[in-house]
Amino acid sequence: DIQMTQSPSSLSASVGDRVTITCRASQGINNYIAWFQQKPGKAPKSLIYAASSLQSGVPSKFSGSGSGTDFTLTISSLQPEDFATYYCQQYNVYPLTFGGGTKVEIK
Amino acid sequence: EVQLVESGGGLVQPGGSLRLSCAASGFTFSSYWMHWVRQAPGKGLVWVSRINGDGRSTNYADSVKGRFTISRDNAKNTLYLQMNSLRAEDTAVYYCARYWAALDYWGQGTPVTVSS
Numbered sequence: 192d193i194q195m196t197q198s199p200s201s202l203s204a205s206v207g208d209r210v211t212i213t214c215r216a217s218q219g220i221n222n223y224i225a226w227f228q229q230k231p232g233k234a235p236k237s238l239i240y241a242a243s244s245l246q247s248g249v250p251s252k253f254s255g256s257g258s259g260t261d262f263t264l265t266i267s268s269l270q271p272e273d274f275a276t277y278y279c280q281q282y283n284v285y286p287l288t289f290g291g292g293t294k295v296e297i298k
Numbered sequence: 299e300v301q302l303v304e305s306g307g308g309l310v311q312p313g314g315s316l317r318l319s320c321a322a323s324g325f326t327f328s329s330y331w332m333h334w335v336r337q338a339p340g341k342g343l344v345w346v347s348r349i350n351g352d353g354r355s356t357n358y359a360d361s362v363k364g365r366f367t368i369s370r371d372n373a374k375n376t377l378y379l380q381m382n383s384l385r386a387e388d389t390a391v392y393y394c395a396r397y398w399a400a401l402d403y404w405g406q407g408t409p410v411t412v413s414s
Contacts, residue, residue: 225400227343234393234407235335235343240400278343282400285357287333287345 193217193281197290203298210266212293214279219259223283226255226264229292230275238277239264269295300324300403302394307408314384314412320377320394320405328352328372331397334379336390337407344390347379348397362388384412 194217204210214224222242227235237246239255242262252267266273274297279290306318320332334346347368348357356368367380377394389412395401 223400227401229343234404235401236404237400237402240402244399246400246402280343280345280401285348286359287348289343289345292342 195290201294212264216260220281220283302405304405304408307410315382318379327375338390
C-alpha cells in the first residue's frame with residue numbers, strides 16, 4: 192500500500208497567516224492526490240484534486256502544488272472559517288490511502 | 299444540487315450484520331463510481347470500498363475484504379454497503395462519496411457502533 196505521510200500533524204496559526212501543509216507519498220502517484228478539509232462533526236469537503244486543480248466553488252486562497260512524491264497544500268491568508276483538519280489522499284492505486292491529517296488551530 | 303444521504307447505521311453486536319444505504323440525488327447516479335470511507339472516533343479517514351457505474355467492478359480494503367460487500371441499484375439511485383461479521387474495530391462513521399476526479403461530494407455520514 193502507498194503510505195501518505197502528512198506534516199505537521201498540527202499547527203497553530205493566526206488569522207492572516209500563510210499556511211503550508213505537506214504530504215509525501217511512499218512512491219510516485221502520478222499527481223493523483225487530493226486535499227480535503229474537515230470540521231468537527233462534519234463530512235470532509237473536497238478542496239483540490241490532481242495535485243493543483245481547485246474543486247468548483249472552493250476559494251482561490253487554497254492552492255496545491257507538487258509532483259512525484261512531494262506535495263503541498265497552501266492557504267494564502269488564513270481566515271476563521273479555515274480552522275479545521277486537512278487530509279491528503281492518493282487515488283493513483285487501490286487501496287486509496289489518506290494522510291494522517293493536519294489540525295490547524297488558532298494561535 | 300448533489301446530495302448523498304446515508305442511513306442504516308446503529309448499534310450492533312460483534313459478529314452481527316448491518317446494511318448501510320446511501321441515497322443519491324442531483325446527478326446521473328449510474329455515471330459515477332461511488333466509494334465508502336470510514337472514520338473511527340477521533341481518528342483519520344480510511345478508505346473502505348469502491349464500485350464502478352454499472353456495479354460490475356469493485357475494490358475493497360484488506361481489512362474488510364470477505365466481510366463487506368458494496369453494491370448499487372441504479373434504478374433506485376442508491377449505494378449499499380453490506381457489513382457482516384462485524385468487529386469492534388469496524389466502529390466508525392461511514393461516509394459515501396461520489397468519485398469524479400477524486401471524491402468530490404460526500405454524504406453526512408452514518409455512525410456504526412459494534413459493541414456487546
